[in-house]
Amino acid sequence: MENITKIWLGPLPEDSPYVKPFRMYYVQNGVEKNWDLLKVHDSVAIVLFNTTRQKLVLVRQFRPAVYHGVIASEKGGFDKADLKAFPPSIGVTLELCAGIVDKSMSWQEIAREEMLEECGYDVPVERIEQVMVYRSGVGSSGAKQAMYYCEVTDADKAHGGGGVDDELIEVVELSLEEAKRMVQQGAVNNSPPSCLMGLMWFFANKAPSSA
Numbered sequence: 001m002e003n004i005t006k007i008w009l010g011p012l013p014e015d016s017p018y019v020k021p022f023r024m025y026y027v028q029n030g031v032e033k034n035w036d037l038l039k040v041h042d043s044v045a046i047v048l049f050n051t052t053r054q055k056l057v058l059v060r061q062f063r064p065a066v067y068h069g070v071i072a073s074e075k076g077g078f079d080k081a082d083l084k085a086f087p088p089s090i091g092v093t094l095e096l097c098a099g100i101v102d103k104s105m106s107w108q109e110i111a112r113e114e115m116l117e118e119c120g121y122d123v124p125v126e127r128i129e130q131v132m133v134y135r136s137g138v139g140s141s142g143a144k145q146a147m148y149y150c151e152v153t154d155a156d157k158a159h160g161g162g163g164v165d166d167e168l169i170e171v172v173e174l175s176l177e178e179a180k181r182m183v184q185q186g187a188v189n190n191s192p193p194s195c196l197m198g199l200m201w202f203f204a205n206k207a208p209s210s211a
């Protein structure tokens with residue numbers, strides 16, 4: 001995953017299927033204002049609990065945006081990637097299994113597909129429970145994310161996961177103690193808020209009472 005040998009930046013092509021920047025204008029209290037926005041896909045994220053192993057199932061992956069963000073906050077900018085000073089591992093995250101809504105399927109179906117592709121668990125949609133819906137990037141995209149919960153067993157495991165096409169995703173199982181430590185001390189693995197919130201929701205609502 002971290003076998004990254006070169007990183008460089010370029011301008012965003014106008015036909016990017018993932019990100020579209022634009023400016024919105026509005027009049028508030030009689031004053032004309034504007035805001036710069038990014039149109040991005042809505043998404044789903046799934047809190048996955050393997051009851052056979054009593055483990056939470058998360059994913060690790062290299063996130064270009066996080067690699068950039070870590071360096072930009074540290075150096076105040078990012079002109080050229082220095083892989084010696086900033087190894088690719090600083091851009092690796094620990095997250096919930098998640099995916100963008102870019103197909104005309106129900107959101108639950110998309111969650112089902114992501115669980116299979118990224119983590120290798122094959123479960124019917126009926127077993128996927130909606131937890132909550134929220135907006136991320138309220139200053140830039142306002143994109144919607146729906147969080148789901150699903151209990152799986154070793155019998156649901158169809159393959160090792162890892163993502164599709166050229167995705168490089170590592171499935172990580174956390175014990176209840178390890179996951180609890182994560183929410184108590186805050187993210188140490190570049191985890192996004194959705195992951196921390198999903199784990200906190202799990203401990204408040206689903207974890208075995210001894211956890």
Ligand SMILES: Nc1nc(=O)c2ncn([C@@H]3O[C@H](COP(=O)(O)OP(=O)(O)O[C@H]4O[C@H](CO)[C@@H](O)[C@H](O)[C@H]4O)[C@@H](O)[C@H]3O)c2[nH]1
Pocket residue numbers: 018041042043044045095096098099100101165167192194
């Ligand atoms: N080439 C290229 N350029 C891109 O800019 C670019 N951007 C994406 N991709 C490709 O699209 C697919 C995206 O993967 P997923 O459907 O699994 O979505 P996630 O990246 O997991 O993102 C979700 O979950 C996150 C965690 O909660 C949230 O933060 C996000 O908001 C949420 O969308 C991959 O196949 C990837 O390769 C790009 N491919």
Ligand SMILES: [Mg+2]
Pocket residue numbers: 097098099100118
């Ligand atoms: Mg994903």
